[in-house]
Each structure stands twice: as C-alpha cells, then as structure tokens.
Amino acid sequence: MTTLTVELGERSYPIYIGSDLLGQADLLKKHIPGNSALIVTNETVAPLYLEKTQSMLSGLKNEAVILPDGEKYKNLEVLNQIYDSLLRNRFDRNTTVIALGGGVVGDMAGFAAASYQRGVHLIQIPTTLLSQVDSSVGGKTGVNHALGKNMIGAFYQPKAVIADTDTLDTLPDRELSAGIAEIIKYGLICNAEFFGWLENNMPSLLTRDKDALLHAIEVSCQTKADVVAADERESGKRALLNLGHTFGHAIENAMGYGEWLHGEAVGAGMCMAASMSNQMGWMSDEDTQKTINLIEQAKLPCNAPKSMTTEKFLDLMSVDKKVLDGVLRLVLMKGIGQSIVTDDYTLDDLNQAINLSLAA
Ligand code: NAD
Ligand code: GLY
Numbered sequence: 001m002t003t004l005t006v007e008l009g010e011r012s013y014p015i016y017i018g019s020d021l022l023g024q025a026d027l028l029k030k031h032i033p034g035n036s037a038l039i040v041t042n043e044t045v046a047p048l049y050l051e052k053t054q055s056m057l058s059g060l061k062n063e064a065v066i067l068p069d070g071e072k073y074k075n076l077e078v079l080n081q082i083y084d085s086l087l088r089n090r091f092d093r094n095t096t097v098i099a100l101g102g103g104v105v106g107d108m109a110g111f112a113a114a115s116y117q118r119g120v121h122l123i124q125i126p127t128t129l130l131s132q133v134d135s136s137v138g139g140k141t142g143v144n145h146a147l148g149k150n151m152i153g154a155f156y157q158p159k160a161v162i163a164d165t166d167t168l169d170t171l172p173d174r175e176l177s178a179g180i181a182e183i184i185k186y187g188l189i190c191n192a193e194f195f196g197w198l199e200n201n202m203p204s205l206l207t208r209d210k211d212a213l214l215h216a217i218e219v220s221c222q223t224k225a226d227v228v229a230a231d232e233r234e235s236g237k238r239a240l241l242n243l244g245h246t247f248g249h250a251i252e253n254a255m256g257y258g259e260w261l262h263g264e265a266v267g268a269g270m271c272m273a274a275s276m277s278n279q280m281g282w283m284s285d286e287d288t289q290k291t292i293n294l295i296e297q298a299k300l301p302c303n304a305p306k307s308m309t310t311e312k313f314l315d316l317m318s319v320d321k322k323v324l325d326g327v328l329r330l331v332l333m334k335g336i337g338q339s340i341v342t343d344d345y346t347l348d349d350l351n352q353a354i355n356l357s358l359a360a
C-alpha cells in the first residue's frame with residue numbers, strides 16, 4: 001500500500017492506494033471518530049462492494065443509502081435521499097458519511113456531509129479510475145443544476161481517501177478510458193515527463209496492467225495533492241486542474257447529463273484547448289499533435305459532438321466557475337506540461353477553436 005498526504009495543516013488527510021484495502025477494517029475504522037456511519041453508494045456499486053464495506057464497520061451503528069446510478073441523478077432532488085436517510089436513522093453530528101462509488105456518489109455524499117447539521121465527517125472510498133485519480137481528492141463536492149454543471153456545492157475535505165485498486169477489475173472499459181482522461185490532464189498541465197511515460201505505457205493502462213495503473217494513480221494523486229495543498233479553494237493554481245473542463249462541461253450539459261461521460265467530455269475539451277493554443281501560436285504543432293494522439297490512443301473522443309453549435313458552447317461556457325467579473329478565463333497551453341489560466345484570448349480565437357472542432 002502507498003500512503004500519500006494532502007497537506008492542509010490540521011485538516012491534512014491520507015490517501016491510501018493499493019490492493020485489497022477493502023479487506024483491512026482498521027484502515028477505515030481508525031478514521032471514524034464516532035460510533036456511527038452512513039454509507040452512500042449506488043445501485044451498480046452496492047451489489048459489488050457494499051457488503052465488504054459494511055463488514056469493515058462491525059461494532060458501529062451503520063446504514064446504507066443506495067442512490068440511482070448516473071450523472072443525470074446528480075441533482076438536489078436525489079441528494080435529498082441522503083438527508084432523508086441521515087434523519088430517519090437519527091444520525092448525529094459525530095457521524096461519518098462514507099462515499100462508496102465513483103465521482104457522482106463521491107460529489108453527492110461529500111456535499112451531504114458538508115451540509116448535514118452544518119458538517120459531519122466524510123471518508124471517500126473511490127471505486128472508478130476517475131474518482132481514484134481525481135474526484136475523491138481535494139474536497140470539491142456538489143451537484144449539477146439544469147443550467148450548469150457542478151453549480152451547487154462546497155469545498156469539504158474528507159478525513160481519508162481509501163482507493164482499493166482491486167475495485168477497478170469490475171470497471172467497464174469505457175469508464176476506464178474516462179479515468180485516463182484525467183490522468184492525461186496531469187501530464188498536460190505540469191508534468192511533461194509523466195506525459196512521456198503515458199505515451200509509452202498507454203497500452204498497459206488499457207489492458208489494466210496492475211503496476212502501470214498503480215503508478216498512474218500515484219502520480220496523479222500526488223500531483224493533485226500538491227496543487228490542492230497550494231491552493232485549496234481555487235484562488236489561483238488549482239484552476240489548472242480544469243484543463244479541458246470549460247469545453248467539457250458545456251458538452252456534458254448540452255448533450256444531457258450522462259450521455260457523454262465526464263472523462264470523455266474532458267478528453268474532447270483538452271483537444272479543443274490544445275488546438276486553440278496552437279492556433280494562437282502558443283503551442284507547437286508537434287505538442288498539439290502529441291496531445292491529440294494520446295487522447296485518441298486512450299480511446300477518447302477528440303472532437304465536439306456534431307449536434308452542438310458554437311452559440312450553444314458560448315452560452316454554456318459563460319456560466320463556468322472560472323468566469324470572474326464577467327470574463328471567462330480558460331486553461332490553455334504553452335506546451336506539454338505548461339498550462340496556464342488566462343483571459344488573454346479574443347472571442348475570434350474561441351469561436352475559431354469551437355468551429356474547427358465542430359467541423360472536424
Ligand atoms: P460515475 O460516478 O458515474 O461512475 C461511472 C460508472 O461506473 C457508474 O455507472 C458507476 O455506478 C460505475 N461504477 C463505479 N465503480 C464501479 C466499479 N468498481 N465497477 C463497476 N462499475 C463501477 O463517474 P466517474 O467517472 O467516477 O465520476 C464522474 C463525476 O465526477 C462527474 O460528476 C464529475 O463532475 C465528477 N468529478 C468531480 C471532481 C471533484 O474534484 N470533485 C473531479 C472530477 C470529476
Ligand atoms: N477536478 C478539479 C479540481 O478538483 O479542482
């Protein structure tokens with residue numbers, strides 16, 4: 001097992017990464033301060049891992065709430081099922097909410113923990129590649145709104161993240177690729193060497209080679225932990241973690257939440273950011289082509305969906321959380337491993353990038 005730390009002073013917490021962690025009851029129990037816990041999971045993950053997780057909680061009062069599965073259920077209405085369960089079961093302020101599942105479950109359980117009785121303890125047990133490399137770490141929680149992705153939420157850090165890599169054995173291939181999108185993101189934003197490693201090891205990741213997956217998860221979590229420690233509430237550097245996301249969130253919303261997976265939309269969004277950076281003369285042809293090649297190699301889409309329009313993109317991108325005082329900041333690239341957050345582009349640059357992607 002590897003243990004990394006998100007350094008946030010007295011709110012610092014460990015990220016445990018390794019095989020058979022759901023078989024180690026102490027790992028979970030030592031991070032539960034009280035005598036009760038609510039497991040939040042969904043109808044796909046429950047039959048696979050709920051019993052195992054519950055058996056780690058022997059001696060504690062524990063219940064489970066099983067949500068419907070899917071991005072389209074990541075909303076305030078379904079969130080209420082978690083509050084219902086917490087209240088019906090008389091869970092008090094010292095209870096621990098355990099998120100067992102992918103990023104949707106993690107974001108919803110996290111927001112419930114942040115808001116129930118103004119905050120109860122939270123532990124993340126991520127079971128998708130995407131949630132193990134990204135969403136379970138760093139404390140962003142929340143739900144979608146019909147008019148914008150992840151628009152309602154809170155920063156709320158967990159007490160621990162337990163990433164059992166064995167859970168990835170049951171993950172569908174399409175979800176594996178979606179997770180790889182966020183892994184590629186770390187290379188593109190700040191780690192050219194890791195990007196090179198990914199170019200050489202993509203076939204191993206796609207065939208789920210355990211060592212390759214472990215290395216990719218460790219580097220990703222360490223990168224995210226460093227960024228979050230430097231800028232927990234995204235007043236600066238953390239915005240880099242949104243590379244491809246402004247385009248991607250627009251795609252997710254326009255297509256109907258869940259039609260395109262989050263990682264797929266981020267994949268296409270990173271290609272759009274790369275070609276916009278290239279067309280502005282910021283990123284070389286070579287680095288742009290390498291970016292597109294790696295994203296395609298990961299079996300991710302690289303172009304915007306044909307059913308979208310430039311107007312739709314611009315409309316949805318204008319509600320992005322990186323809009324400050326009415327100005328949309330984008331994450332663009334000066335090269336592989338050299339991303340920047342900037343408003344130094346023209347509307348023409350943006351229009352051209354969207355039009356090119358729609359026409360491809
Ligand atoms: P997801 O939670 O929808 O999970 C993907 C699918 O895999 C679901 O059908 C799920 O039930 C299933 N699943 C989960 N674990 C499984 C397993 N071990 N075996 C088989 N099936 C399994 O999607 P995701 O990709 O994990 O997360 C995407 C969400 O995360 C989006 O809502 C996105 O906005 C959010 N996100 C949040 C952050 C953050 O910092 N909080 C970062 C990135 C993404
Ligand atoms: N996934 C973006 C962030 O956590 O900041």
